[in-house]
Amino acid sequence: MSGSCCAKGDEVMILACSGGSNVGQLTNQAAVELTREGFGKMFCLAGIGGGLKGFVKSAQGTPRVVVLDGCPVGCAKAILEREEIPLKSYIVVTDLGIEKNKDRQLAVNDEDLAKVKVAGKAAASLNNETSRPSCCGSGKSC
Amino acid sequence: MEIKVLGPGCPKCHEAEKIVREVVAETGVDASVVKVSDFQQIAQMGVFATPAVAVNGEVKCVGKVPTKAEIAAWINR
Numbered sequence: 001m002s003g004s005c006c007a008k009g010d011e012v013m014i015l016a017c018s019g020g021s022n023v024g025q026l027t028n029q030a031a032v033e034l035t036r037e038g039f040g041k042m043f044c045l046a047g048i049g050g051g052l053k054g055f056v057k058s059a060q061g062t063p064r065v066v067v068l069d070g071c072p073v074g075c076a077k078a079i080l081e082r083e084e085i086p087l088k089s090y091i092v093v094t095d096l097g098i099e100k101n102k103d104r105q106l107a108v109n110d111e112d113l114a115k116v117k118v119a120g121k122a123a124a125s126l127n128n129e130t131s132r133p134s135c136c137g138s139g140k141s142c
Numbered sequence: 143m144e145i146k147v148l149g150p151g152c153p154k155c156h157e158a159e160k161i162v163r164e165v166v167a168e169t170g171v172d173a174s175v176v177k178v179s180d181f182q183q184i185a186q187m188g189v190f191a192t193p194a195v196a197v198n199g200e201v202k203c204v205g206k207v208p209t210k211a212e213i214a215a216w217i218n219r
Contacts, residue, residue, distance in 0.1 A: 011190070041190070043190055047188050052188050053201050054187040054189050054194075057188075057189075057194075058190035058194075058201075059190070060204075061191065061204040061206070062205065
């Protein structure tokens with residue numbers, strides 16, 4: 001969040017499953033790097049999963065939310081569905097041709113990481129609503 | 143009842159605070175209005191975009207200036 005003004009209403013919220021597998025960790029690292037690069041901001045999926053009202057309300061009220069799941073189990077997707085948060089931009093890492101392994105090394109491959117980041121950006125762009133609110137928000141979150 | 147208006151201090155945040163105070167005065171409800179501009183506190187409440195409004199600790203609105211009708215509905219429950 002910027003220190004000089006309200007958070008921008010067109011900010012991209014990035015939610016990663018951050019699961020305990022190579023593909024889960026790919027979502028986490030992709031979310032971290034996309035945040036560092038200024039594409040969007042990683043947000044606490046755990047807060048939404050815990051049903052904390054501020055987190056849920058923020059996700060419901062943010063027009064651009066990118067959800068990154070590692071595998072078809074779809075934990076992040078399930079959390080959003082339970083909290084009735086629309087799933088607009090959604091990526092499943094295994095759908096990108098990246099195999100989930102069970103070696104528990106949780107290693108993140110640079111090539112795979114780049115692929116996830118590109119897919120995340122593309123998904124957000126495809127679902128970029130025309131009614132993006134301006135700085136300091138004019139969205140319809142209430 | 144405690145109403146918190148969350149925002150660092152830009153025009154939209156001031157507008158949100160002003161409207162909240164107006165509704166409190168008009169309805170005569172027993173409520174204190176607190177402006178929170180500290181980012182750490184705002185983040186702790188899970189707020190991603192401001193202005194936001196919380197009533198008795200529950201975030202009601204994020205990323206927009208609420209209408210008077212919305213505020214009245216929150217405080218009259």
